[in-house]
Amino acid sequence: MVGLCKHIWSIVIAGTLCACNSISYLTYDKLEAGNLNFLPEMRRIGIVNNMPHMEPNKYLSKKSADTITYLGNGVITAQSLAQNIASTNYFDQVILQDSTIYDEHRTKGVLTSHEFRQLINDLDVDVLLTVDAVFVDFTVEYFDNFIPMVQAAITPFIRMYIPQRNTFLHTIQLTDTIGWDAGYSMSLERLINESSTFAGETATEHMLPHWKNVERYYYNSGSIETRDGAVFLREDNLEEAHKLWEQAYKASKGKKRMRTAYNMAVCTEREGLYDQALEYLNEAISLAPPNSMEYLQMLVLKTSLEHSIENVTRLQLQMKAIQ
Numbered sequence: 001m002v003g004l005c006k007h008i009w010s011i012v013i014a015g016t017l018c019a020c021n022s023i024s025y026l027t028y029d030k031l032e033a034g035n036l037n038f039l040p041e042m043r044r045i046g047i048v049n050n051m052p053h054m055e056p057n058k059y060l061s062k063k064s065a066d067t068i069t070y071l072g073n074g075v076i077t078a079q080s081l082a083q084n085i086a087s088t089n090y091f092d093q094v095i096l097q098d099s100t101i102y103d104e105h106r107t108k109g110v111l112t113s114h115e116f117r118q119l120i121n122d123l124d125v126d127v128l129l130t131v132d133a134v135f136v137d138f139t140v141e142y143f144d145n146f147i148p149m150v151q152a153a154i155t156p157f158i159r160m161y162i163p164q165r166n167t168f169l170h171t172i173q174l175t176d177t178i179g180w181d182a183g184y185s186m187s188l189e190r191l192i193n194e195s196s197t198f199a200g201e202t203a204t205e206h207m208l209p210h211w212k213n214v215e216r217y218y219y220n221s222g223s224i225e226t227r228d229g230a231v232f233l234r235e236d237n238l239e240e241a242h243k244l245w246e247q248a249y250k251a252s253k254g255k256k257r258m259r260t261a262y263n264m265a266v267c268t269e270r271e272g273l274y275d276q277a278l279e280y281l282n283e284a285i286s287l288a289p290p291n292s293m294e295y296l297q298m299l300v301l302k303t304s305l306e307h308s309i310e311n312v313t314r315l316q317l318q319m320k321a322i323q
Helices: 002-020 074-088 113-123 188-207 224-234 238-251 254-270 274-287 293-320
Strands: 023-032 044-049 067-071 093-096 127-141 149-161 170-173 176-181 210-219
Touching (some): 023 293, 044 074, 074 093, 074 127, 127 188, 176 188, 224 254, 238 254
Parallel strands (some): 044 093, 044 127
Antiparallel strands (some): 067 127, 149 170, 149 176
């Protein structure tokens, strides 16, 4: 939810900037590292459903008049998880077991060493993932008596097992949100099923390298070099854009230097030169009026660049496993 708020704030700031200056936007896909590292010998992964079946009209708890917690559909989440992992081509093979392994006598759903080793052996895999729970908190919001908006905070619990350990190696637990214009035909079962599918998608992104859409604004006026560099950037000719914007940067002063330094940060980030991008951006920040819209937007980009620098190291480690 914090990430969503930051995204909305970025849009608000960028929109204000666009109203005041000559600004264009650049969008592209960037490979983002996952949060888990797999050894090169972990080439086959198995996925099983370890959740009880629950009727969709039965909720687990009622936090308030408008917020109710339901249990997701473990079958759908396991299928979604398997499909999304397979689509990354990270593993040589993804094995999904159709039947549930849920046992009400297990403590918090944790498998014994005998149970998970037997499953790993039966499925002939190197790693086992068990979908142990998916909690869905539905909140209904009404706007002036119009069609209600349904928000869902979805929290999957997925455990990872390997045969070398006596218990689970890792627990994947995260919360993400989605929403619907519910209307009058959106059934509760459909909401739970779509939430369960979403749980598998977010868990995959948490674990493995994935593509993330990036949007950046940049200045397209101020000098001939700035204008022509913007044309080359739109054509994805990064080398020429870099040359022209660097010329504009070296020749500029004051506010123009701030904006050309910012453009160079955007260009070098696009080239994957994150350390250089951060240097240019720090100069742009130092020249921007404190607490101005431009200053605040640059701080947002700085956080993203610092994350990208960390992301490169993790991504290199993760990609070695499949090379």
